[in-house]
Amino acid sequence: MRLLNQIIAVSTINLKSLPQRFLPSLSTIVAVALVVGVLLAFMAMAAGFQRTLQGTGSPDIAILMRDGSQQEVNSVITLDQVRLVGEAPGIVRKPDGSPLISAELYVIVDGVKRSTGTKANLPLRGIGADGPALRPGMTLVAGRMFAPGSNEIIVGQALSKEFAGFDLGQQVRFGTTVWTIVGTFAMEGSVFESEIWGDVRVVQSLFQRGSSFQTIRVRMQDQGALDQIKAFSEGDPRLKLAVTSEQDFFAGQSSGTVKLIQYAGWPLAIAMALGALAGALNTMYSSVAARSREIATLRCIGFGGTSAFIGTLLESLVLAVIGGLIGALAVWLLFDGASTSTLGQGFTQIVFSIALTPALVAQAMVLALGVGLIGGIFPAWRAARLPIAAAYAQG
Amino acid sequence: MTDFSLVLANLFSHKLRTALMMVAILIAFLIFGFLAGIQNGLDNVGGKAAESRLVTVNKINFTQPMPVAYVNRIRAVAGVDNVSFANWFGGYYQDPRQVIVTFAVDAETYLQIYRDDIAMAPDQRAAFLSTRIGMVAGRKIAERHGWKVGDRIPLSSNIYTNKNTGTQTWDFTLVGIMDPASEEANPDFILFHKEYFNESVTFGRDTAGWIVIETADPAQNGAVADQIDAMFANSPAETSTDTEKAFGQAFLAQLGNITLIITWVVGAAFFTILMIVGNTMAMAVRERTKEIGVMKTLGFPDGRIFRLVLGESLLLSLLGGLPGLGLAALGLSAIREGIGMPGLALAPFWAGVAVLIMLALGFLTGIIPAWNALRLNIVTALGRQ
Numbered sequence A: 001m002r003l004l005n006q007i008i009a010v011s012t013i014n015l016k017s018l019p020q021r022f023l024p025s026l027s028t029i030v031a032v033a034l035v036v037g038v039l040l041a042f043m044a045m046a047a048g049f050q051r052t053l054q055g056t057g058s059p060d061i062a063i064l065m066r067d068g069s070q071q072e073v074n075s076v077i078t079l080d081q082v083r084l085v086g087e088a089p090g091i092v093r094k095p096d097g098s099p100l101i102s103a104e105l106y107v108i109v110d111g112v113k114r115s116t117g118t119k120a121n122l123p124l125r126g127i128g129a130d131g132p133a134l135r136p137g138m139t140l141v142a143g144r145m146f147a148p149g150s151n152e153i154i155v156g157q158a159l160s161k162e163f164a165g166f167d168l169g170q171q172v173r174f175g176t177t178v179w180t181i182v183g184t185f186a187m188e189g190s191v192f193e194s195e196i197w198g199d200v201r202v203v204q205s206l207f208q209r210g211s212s213f214q215t216i217r218v219r220m221q222d223q224g225a226l227d228q229i230k231a232f233s234e235g236d237p238r239l240k241l242a243v244t245s246e247q248d249f250f251a252g253q254s255s256g257t258v259k260l261i262q263y264a265g266w267p268l269a270i271a272m273a274l275g276a277l278a279g280a281l282n283t284m285y286s287s288v289a290a291r292s293r294e295i296a297t298l299r300c301i302g303f304g305g306t307s308a309f310i311g312t313l314l315e316s317l318v319l320a321v322i323g324g325l326i327g328a329l330a331v332w333l334l335f336d337g338a339s340t341s342t343l344g345q346g347f348t349q350i351v352f353s354i355a356l357t358p359a360l361v362a363q364a365m366v367l368a369l370g371v372g373l374i375g376g377i378f379p380a381w382r383a384a385r386l387p388i389a390a391a392y393a394q395g
Numbered sequence B: 001m002t003d004f005s006l007v008l009a010n011l012f013s014h015k016l017r018t019a020l021m022m023v024a025i026l027i028a029f030l031i032f033g034f035l036a037g038i039q040n041g042l043d044n045v046g047g048k049a050a051e052s053r054l055v056t057v058n059k060i061n062f063t064q065p066m067p068v069a070y071v072n073r074i075r076a077v078a079g080v081d082n083v084s085f086a087n088w089f090g091g092y093y094q095d096p097r098q099v100i101v102t103f104a105v106d107a108e109t110y111l112q113i114y115r116d117d118i119a120m121a122p123d124q125r126a127a128f129l130s131t132r133i134g135m136v137a138g139r140k141i142a143e144r145h146g147w148k149v150g151d152r153i154p155l156s157s158n159i160y161t162n163k164n165t166g167t168q169t170w171d172f173t174l175v176g177i178m179d180p181a182s183e184e185a186n187p188d189f190i191l192f193h194k195e196y197f198n199e200s201v202t203f204g205r206d207t208a209g210w211i212v213i214e215t216a217d218p219a220q221n222g223a224v225a226d227q228i229d230a231m232f233a234n235s236p237a238e239t240s241t242d243t244e245k246a247f248g249q250a251f252l253a254q255l256g257n258i259t260l261i262i263t264w265v266v267g268a269a270f271f272t273i274l275m276i277v278g279n280t281m282a283m284a285v286r287e288r289t290k291e292i293g294v295m296k297t298l299g300f301p302d303g304r305i306f307r308l309v310l311g312e313s314l315l316l317s318l319l320g321g322l323p324g325l326g327l328a329a330l331g332l333s334a335i336r337e338g339i340g341m342p343g344l345a346l347a348p349f350w351a352g353v354a355v356l357i358m359l360a361l362g363f364l365t366g367i368i369p370a371w372n373a374l375r376l377n378i379v380t381a382l383g384r385q
Helices: A002-016 A018-054 A079-085 A157-162 A200-206 A225-235 A246-251 A255-290 A292-300 A305-334 A358-385 A388-393 B003-011 B015-043 B048-052 B069-075 B107-113 B122-130 B139-145 B194-200 B218-231 B244-253 B258-287 B289-297 B302-339 B348-375 B378-383
Strands: A061-066 A101-113 A119-127 A139-143 A152-156 A171-174 A177-186 A196-199 A215-219 A241-245 A339-343 A349-353 B053-058 B080-088 B102-105 B134-138 B152-157 B169-180 B190-193 B210-215 B239-243
Touching (some): A061 A225, A079 A101, A101 A200, A119 A200, A152 A157, A196 A200, A241 A246, A255 A292, A255 A305, A255 B258, A292 A305, A292 A388, B003 B302, B015 B244, B015 B348, B048 B053, B048 B244, B053 B218, B069 B080, B069 B218, B080 B107, B102 B194, B107 B190, B122 B134, B134 B139, B190 B194, B210 B218, B218 B239, B239 B244, B258 B302, B258 B348, B289 B378
Parallel strands (some): B134 B169
Antiparallel strands (some): A061 A215, A061 A241, A139 A177, A339 A349, B053 B210, B080 B210
16 A cells, blocks of 8 residues: 555656656657558558458348459450349249349449549449339438449449549540530449449440440349359359359459558658657657656655556656557548549559558557556666666766 | 867767767668668669659550550650660569569560660570570569579469450569669569460450650650650550650659658658757756866867867767768668668768758757857856856
8 A cells, every 4th residue: 555655655756847848748759659650650541451352242242243353344245244143042022023232344444533632543334224213221422323224334432533534524534425415323331332333234335345245243132142143154154154243353453552541651660660769769768867866865765666667667657658648649630531533453543541440540559558668667677777866876 | 189079078078968969870871871772763663764764544544455556656656765664563472462663565576675784694584585485583573482484484464364364364484584784773573485475365465555655865865755755645555655754753742742751751850950959059058057167267268169069069969960871871772682672872962952851950959058158158157046
């Protein structure tokens, strides 16, 4: 109990006297804040990108692509293959018995990024009549659906915000053809919001794709249907298509980019943390030096070394925590929710929102506490071991 | 005792503190050096030769093909010396997840245009030009897969289907290995003949993915590019022509504003260091108030004291910064070998910028303490506890 009282007393003195060491303490706080800020900015970017891809795609929808193509843009599917897939077991059919199926074309067109004015690859997806029915969660937020057979397109709201020239009612030129934007759609912040949609037959003819497609989407009746469709595709030499659930397909697209951002962010943050640690150690050593007489006096009147140790360590930790919180708050205020885009594995831009999650803040606070702990423990040890006579002899 | 040894003695009077500050500065310049190297790599995409080459792509997007007839029409444009073209094959070897950059090219003109980039033994070059199903691979690719010249290599495409076999796989004979012909070049790809491509694909025949042009005079690049694009205006496949370098950098810009991110990170790192070192220097000089008072009493002029303190912070900055820069250069060269990005190096320009920053850092952190030391009154200094 006595020890606890001593610790509380010393800690209070240390913290209350912080304003006397304002500048050195501030430098530690700022250093830790910047370390945490850099780390969180990178991690929040990675998390936002991952969230967008993982929030895309339904587990009930199957995507069929040419085997080995990996990406929608590479795949080629013939009209005959589309007809064959329509006969597959396990797929949902409409009341008239025909399959709910959308054969789609995925071509890349140029757009201009608003923020930088640079060219960007944007996906123009030609979808079939059943396309919207195979996109649960899709809603038109403005305008209307494109009319079949026309040069009309609808655009995802993320794309419209991020890239210039895709506002409702505007016309865009792809090559020699002019398209009118008649609607804007939302789809729960998914990758689809970074796309342009038109009638697949019009896209086929204006891009000279004949009757070829790139992917087929069908709705599955139940969980076992994926294996049924796979077996069906394997069993027919005319098909041999790769079958995945839409959810798995998009989840598999995030790892490369996310790893790249994380591999850039962590080493940078750790290097900066080492720099901040050097600063924290300096601050705390000088704090101990400045208080050496005070510590010696306390020791003379019966305070133990433990209270000096804990008091100093606590001071360092408090500075680091304040710094960490400021860094996290700054990232939250400056970046959280900000929209940006990068080139996805499908070779087109994916718009995503930077997402600062509590888990990331916790990780960053661990780093901040690490700096505070190591930056405080050695000076605290010195404070605890300070020879009383030497402290008075100084100065 | 010279002034320099005085500065040194002052700097190392607190060994631990000085060492810690040097570590902090070292890390800041390590970060700076690394990021400057990456920026340099991005700026040098394609190397210098790329500035004298033009690339024509479909205006809709560079993934859309153009009719192969464009090649001969471009060849006739005044100011054009050489023209070649290529198609993206989407190649992979066994594992579809590991894409190998593979181009179907008009071999003779392609090797001519890239003569300063691709080095190949003359007999291998001749063998490539005369072997219909021959392919040449960058040395790194061949080594990675254990291929030797003469090997039969089945290469697959994630896009095309082979008409002759109904599969996605083509048989090639590896007839040559490509090495970089200059320091900036990086032929980390596979080339094969467009004739073989054309006769065996089920679609995509007689198209050019992109057309590469060597101009007679780089000063005329803009005029030639305009002329080419005007020639195909209002055709079903309009074109967009730019220098190869601009094309490469536009593509990199699609990844994101990397320059902006680098600027922010470097800014954050330096602001941190400025705070830490500035504070510590102020503290170090404040602790020496009595010493400075004694020096002044002994007749040290104010200017000399000013220089001593400023010299200390400048020396500290250089002692921490230069090793940091050196470590960055070493690290960059190690990574450069690994990933084959030729421009990834600490360019003299950026090293110069770094040294200027070191001097600025030393100056900024030392100027206030030096000024205070200069102004210090002897009576106050000696009286202070």
